[in-house]
Amino acid sequence: xxxxxxxxxxxxxxxxxxxxxxxxxxxxxxxxxxxxxxxxxxxxxxxxxxxxxxxxxxxxxxxxxxxxxxxxxxxxxxxxxxxxxxxxxxxxxxxxxxxxxxxxxxxxxxxxxxxxxxxxxxxxxxxxxxxxxxxxxxxxxxxxxxxxxxxxx
Amino acid sequence: xxxxxxxxxxxxxxxxxxxxxxxxxxxxxxxxxxxxxxxxxxxxxxxxxxxxxxxxxxxxxxxxxxxxxxxxxxxxxxxxxxxxxxxxxxxxxxxxxxxxxxxxxxxxxxxxxxxxxxxxxxxxxxxxxxxxxxxxxxxxxxxxxxxxxxxxxxxxxxxxxxxxxxxxxxxxxxxxxxxxxxxxxxxxxxxxxxxxxxxxxxxxxxxxxxxxxxxxxxxxxxxxxxxxxxxxxxxxxxxxxxxxxxxxxxxxxxxxxxxxxxxxxxxxxxxxxxxxxxxxxxxxxxxxxxxxxxxxxxxxxxxxxxxxxxxxxxxxxxxxxxxxxxxxxxxxxxxxxxxxxxxxxxxxxxxxxxxxxxxxxxxxxxxxxxxxxxxxxxxxxxxxxxxxxxxxxxxxx
Numbered sequence: 001x002x003x004x005x006x007x008x009x010x011x012x013x014x015x016x017x018x019x020x021x022x023x024x025x026x027x028x029x030x031x032x033x034x035x036x037x038x039x040x041x042x043x044x045x046x047x048x049x050x051x052x053x054x055x056x057x058x059x060x061x062x063x064x065x066x067x068x069x070x071x072x073x074x075x076x077x078x079x080x081x082x083x084x085x086x087x088x089x090x091x092x093x094x095x096x097x098x099x100x101x102x103x104x105x106x107x108x109x110x111x112x113x114x115x116x117x118x119x120x121x122x123x124x125x126x127x128x129x130x131x132x133x134x135x136x137x138x139x140x141x142x143x144x145x146x147x148x149x150x151x152x153x
Numbered sequence: 154x155x156x157x158x159x160x161x162x163x164x165x166x167x168x169x170x171x172x173x174x175x176x177x178x179x180x181x182x183x184x185x186x187x188x189x190x191x192x193x194x195x196x197x198x199x200x201x202x203x204x205x206x207x208x209x210x211x212x213x214x215x216x217x218x219x220x221x222x223x224x225x226x227x228x229x230x231x232x233x234x235x236x237x238x239x240x241x242x243x244x245x246x247x248x249x250x251x252x253x254x255x256x257x258x259x260x261x262x263x264x265x266x267x268x269x270x271x272x273x274x275x276x277x278x279x280x281x282x283x284x285x286x287x288x289x290x291x292x293x294x295x296x297x298x299x300x301x302x303x304x305x306x307x308x309x310x311x312x313x314x315x316x317x318x319x320x321x322x323x324x325x326x327x328x329x330x331x332x333x334x335x336x337x338x339x340x341x342x343x344x345x346x347x348x349x350x351x352x353x354x355x356x357x358x359x360x361x362x363x364x365x366x367x368x369x370x371x372x373x374x375x376x377x378x379x380x381x382x383x384x385x386x387x388x389x390x391x392x393x394x395x396x397x398x399x400x401x402x403x404x405x406x407x408x409x410x411x412x413x414x415x416x417x418x419x420x421x422x423x424x425x426x427x428x429x430x431x432x433x434x435x436x437x438x439x440x441x442x443x444x445x446x447x448x449x450x451x452x453x454x455x456x457x458x459x460x461x462x463x464x465x466x467x468x469x470x471x472x473x474x475x476x477x478x479x480x481x482x483x484x485x486x487x488x489x490x491x492x493x494x495x496x497x498x499x500x501x502x503x504x505x506x507x508x509x510x511x512x513x514x515x516x517x518x519x520x521x522x523x524x525x526x527x528x529x530x531x532x533x534x535x536x537x538x539x540x541x542x543x544x545x546x547x548x549x550x
Contacts, residue, residue: 008297008298008299011287012296012297012298012299013297014287014289015289015290015291015293015296015297016289016290017293021293021294025293046294046413046415047294047413047415053406072313072414072421073309073310073312073313073316073414073421074309074312074361075300075305075308075309075312075360075361075362076358076360076361077299077305077360077361078357078358078359078360078361079302079304079359079360081282081283081301081302082282082283082287082301083287084282084299084301087299089358090299092298092299092300092305092309094309094414102417102418103415104414104415105294106294106295106298106300106413106414107298108298108299118312118313118316129297133297135297135298137298
């Protein structure tokens with residue numbers, strides 16, 4: 001696939017979010033990865049909820065995190081269904097996010113599918129899908145590069 | 154009404170499944186019959202099987218179905234509806250919960266004869282991940298990343314299980330082959346052509362590690378069951394299948410995270426059924442060694458393996474080798490599973506046929522009958538809460 005092809009079609013970025021989810025996507029527009037954190041017991045949780053599922057506090061806020069993590073599990077989608085039919089195979093990963101005590105985010109690994117491995121270190125790359133939606137995807141972390149926050153293409 | 158209330162968990166064996174019925178099974182788009190027609194045909198067949206007049210039905214229970222009793226009751230000319238309950242959630246998780254609701258209604262005196270029904274007509278439904286699923290109200294935590302279908306979601310769970318426990322692709326294949334072997338001798342099954350492990354590995358990848366034969370069928374049809382009191386069931390045409398115990402629900406942290414993959418590490422690579430297993434065994438006073446046959450919900454091969462672990466038929470991580478050893482194959486395995494062929498090879502009515510096969514096994518009338526089967530485990534889901542399961546028994550206890 002040429003570099004100019006987006007990882008997944010822009011049609012997948014045409015979605016609405018409710019109030020509870022908006023903070024995450026607002027931060028993405030500024031290339032910041034932010035996760036909901038309880039202001040009472042300091043627990044991170046993802047996806048965001050109306051209450052802290054650890055201490056039941058409603059006092060929740062968004063906190064920026066490093067944007068690195070570890071692949072917890074994955075699948076490689078091969079079935080060419082609906083909107084993604086021209087984009088298979090692609091890799092869906094669940095990332096245990098560093099600095100969150102176990103919050104896990106579903107995203108994609110933009111490296112070739114054969115490179116995916118549970119336990120691999122990854123870092124966020126930003127995919128500006130539409131003017132309204134920028135999404136975090138991940139790439140394998142090169143031990144020599146400490147920085148994160150590049151563009152996906 | 155028979156009063157047989159467990160000290161711990163409520164009604165035990167006070168109700169029974171007295172009738173079972175299905176439509177003909179159709180391949181996808183193989184019929185023009187509506188969902189309403191399919192549901193009604195199945196209910197009539199179940200009444201006929203039980204030897205009970207359809208006008209005797211005074212309650213309805215279902216799960217994940219789009220035809221309400223307000224349509225079924227006038228169509229079938231039901232004079233008086235006293236109970237109607239739908240299980241929350243989608244997919245097949247509520248099958249045994251629908252039976253549980255019927256049992257509870259009968260125990261409480263809200264109904265005497267409850268029809269449980271579920272019909273599938275693929276062309277009347279939106280496909281997971283299909284064009285019809287492209288709306289602005291999708292799950293923002295999964296859909297934008299192309300995590301759109303149940304096959305993909307469950308593949309991630311099974312992949313983690315493989316990583317932690319060494320479960321191998323051939324273990325998934327052995328499960329698919331086992332169920333096809335059972336379907337081959339079930340005259341009702343849609344997929345009766347034998348499957349080899351080579352065929353399995355030659356099939357295309359859907360969502361790694363799931364290949365085509367790891368995935369349930371897409372087809373049309375309907376099924377129904379009649380639940381009544383144990384006392385009344387004994388006077389009807391068929392030997393009663395006593396509902397010994399039911400469980401519905403699941404760990405709060407497992408259900409919805411099926412989609413967003415956020416379950417904590419101790420329960421993530423499970424089927425989320427451990428709390429249900431515990432409740433069933435406690436209610437019935439039995440353990441995994443007492444079970445003769447199990448009909449385990451099989452949307453995907455790997456999730457059957459994880460259920461074998463959750464219900465204690467083997468230790469964690471041992472389900473792949475257990476299936477590969479032949480222990481789950483009829484007739485010689487010590488615990489035959491999905492003796493009808495399951496959603497993978499018989500027909501996929503979201504598990505209604507697992508309930509029905511469980512009844513056949515304890516009646517002694519299954520195509521692949523486990524000799525002397527008296528206790529059968531049936532599961533529904535794994536799914537968002539509620540998942541459910543039940544124990545059917547040939548005898549009252």
